[in-house]
Amino acid sequence: MSDLDAVLARVDADLDAAIDRLFATLRLKSISTDPAYAAETRACAEWHAADLASVGFDASVRDTAGHPMVVAHNRSVAGTSVLFYGHYDVQPVDPLELWEHDPFAPSVETRPDGSRMIVGRGAADDKGQLMTFVEACRAWKAVTGKLPIPVTVLLEGEEESGGVNLPPFLDANTDELRADLALICDTNMWDPQTPAITTSLRGLCGEEITIHAADRDLHSGFYGSAAANPNHVLARIIADLRDEEGHITIPGFYDGVPELPRALKESWAKLDFSTQAFLGEVGLSVPAGEKGRSALEMVWSRPTCEVNGMGGGYQGAGFKTVIPAQASAKISFRLVFDQDPHKVRAAFREFVKARVPADCRVEFMEHGSGTAAAFDTGAPAFQKTQGALTAEWGREAVFVGGGGSIPVTTLIKDKLGIDVVMVGFGLSDDRIHSPNEKYDLKSFHKGIRSWVRILAAL
């Protein structure tokens, strides 16, 4: 039996224990965006450092101005060195009442078709995914006493909350983190049978605006019409963000957004993608964005603007005839190609200010910035990874775009000057960021096996 086959067999034999280890981190409420969970977020970092140490890594928890990083090295062998990035923080869980089980009491559930899934907040994003890599290292270590190539692991605790402390951390630790290649496991398969390597991601510009009007809540009977209503001011701003064709109307927003290169467009056209199936899976049917573009093109290669949250006035049961003193919205822009998140933010702020009445004021709060990223799939690392994935899944791995934003990808590319290979085993129905998040047990199991093969191939 070859080393590779022995390590794969070890993965199969150790699966139940791997699930138990994953459950241990899934139980930790590492909700980075909510200060109430700061202590538990740190506890999660410490758990991962201890777990990596148990695999033979030299692991440590590193303080930042926010939640800590975990850095772990195992570089006892020669070869192509890799920096693996994952994040141990998770999204908030509200609305809690829509969860079928406690989001932090993970379990394996069996579906009617016999397939099994790991259920809980973070199961897919990103604890389940990052543990596929850690478990692959554990199996190599257990069988051969070492890893096949030098590995450094970097786990972030603020990926879901802006990640403002990552750039200075990379700057301050460039030498320690330098490697030949970076690996990230925070993306999806193409479909449940087809593995994928994501070669482009959208950037992100997150912004919160609060419109302040009267200095107190007013009775709408006494002040209705006469007094500015911040709900109306906010609705007008949001409505004005798009025109009837679905274009975003902020001046200069599309600067740096070229039409898609023909080769990529043709490659994507070959993918078996159905807009109706994509939307139908979540109960929708009408593409909502720019008219005349496919949903795939919009999600992978076009910028967007989404109001992720908004609120103002009385939202409880019943009715209250109030004109609120303030209303606010959290808005994210997904960016592509050469869009500059700082320019987008500045243009958005001007756009908002122009729509705030003279007796109201607007308050802005920044929630993270990241540019888009794209890689050349012809590089050897991409070809080797594609081969390893194809061997594991019995179907050719495809190169895809990604609609989400993993700002670290651009940061690593820019600050360390290396390529980033994004491989992940999530599925589109994983409900990440939503109630009842899950990760298929098959994704977890074959994900570990995939990394075993990729580590060998590299």
Place this chain on the structure above:
Amino acid sequence: MSDLDAVLARVDADLDAAIDRLFATLRLKSISTDPAYAAETRACAEWHAADLASVGFDASVRDTAGHPMVVAHNRSVAGTSVLFYGHYDVQPVDPLELWEHDPFAPSVETRPDGSRMIVGRGAADDKGQLMTFVEACRAWKAVTGKLPIPVTVLLEGEEESGGVNLPPFLDANTDELRADLALICDTNMWDPQTPAITTSLRGLCGEEITIHAADRDLHSGFYGSAAANPNHVLARIIADLRDEEGHITIPGFYDGVPELPRALKESWAKLDFSTQAFLGEVGLSVPAGEKGRSALEMVWSRPTCEVNGMGGGYQGAGFKTVIPAQASAKISFRLVFDQDPHKVRAAFREFVKARVPADCRVEFMEHGSGTAAAFDTGAPAFQKTQGALTAEWGREAVFVGGGGSIPVTTLIKDKLGIDVVMVGFGLSDDRIHSPNEKYDLKSFHKGIRSWVRILAAL
């Protein structure tokens, strides 16, 4: 000493005890719109029935399909019979963090200028106001052993939550409640020195809409642009409700809204009203409604549409890149003259439906309807009441319009066929429906004395 002087002296001597009685009802959390307070709302009704019984009324708590009514009779004398209406329910108290003290732990606070105010939820709206009438009856009873005219008291428990059970209750008890005249104490003074009789009120049509899009919350990176975002759909609907001139754009909305009669317009023009002062008091300066109309005209005689609450998606601390499954808004229309609330509601629903994408759906919830009301100030009861108020305050009482809605006014007018005299001692800075609601102790004290005089005059 005349009976009247003796009763007024009794009011002065009994003021501290009257404040204690008011505090007893202010401590009861009769928030009618929130089902969590149903038991305490009933307890409040029972407190008022017992209190009225202590004044010699034949008082009872009457069940309805919602919160109960309190009905009390004291008709042992001959004369012009009156039906006094008040409401014992109160508005919700959120945002609780903006209250300086527990909203249900009332107190009397002294301002720097030496004036004193009663602070707590319901202090002005309407417990403090309704108790001015009850205390006036108590003083008459204590001094003369009887009331000067036959009195029936009707206290509602759902004025702040739609009042859907009042019309059937009036229908079922028309004979018992019939009187020559109705009195309501739920309105304001013109200014702190000038008493007012409100002779017109706006109607109300309350409606809640919920836009449902995908069958779950979505990740805005994966679905942004492609999937309908209910926050955007809702913002578009709200923004479309008004045009650039401030007109409401719902087809047929202004049916039944004439220009103001010249006589009334001239009478209002004589009032010492400053739009800048009116808005300046709450920190604003720019009239927000229809262009070319004064704030007074807008609030007293023009219909409006206000979003009292709206919300969708993540509103907690930090940021969450979600496209929510739903978003909702609570919207109230203030109606004037002959606007029909049912027609307005139907037209609004069509307006909304026309703006909901084909793959989304909208859910409507009704929150009460009431038409506008206006009375002829030449009728004897209005003249007598004006005289009594002028005598108490030493300044001629004025006839004013009102921007709020007291649907019971129209109901009593229509179902019992009698005039309604609206007298109240609230002030524009009472912060009703807002944190830190207060009622001036002077309003309470001289309000009681005013009713003592009005009961004598009628």
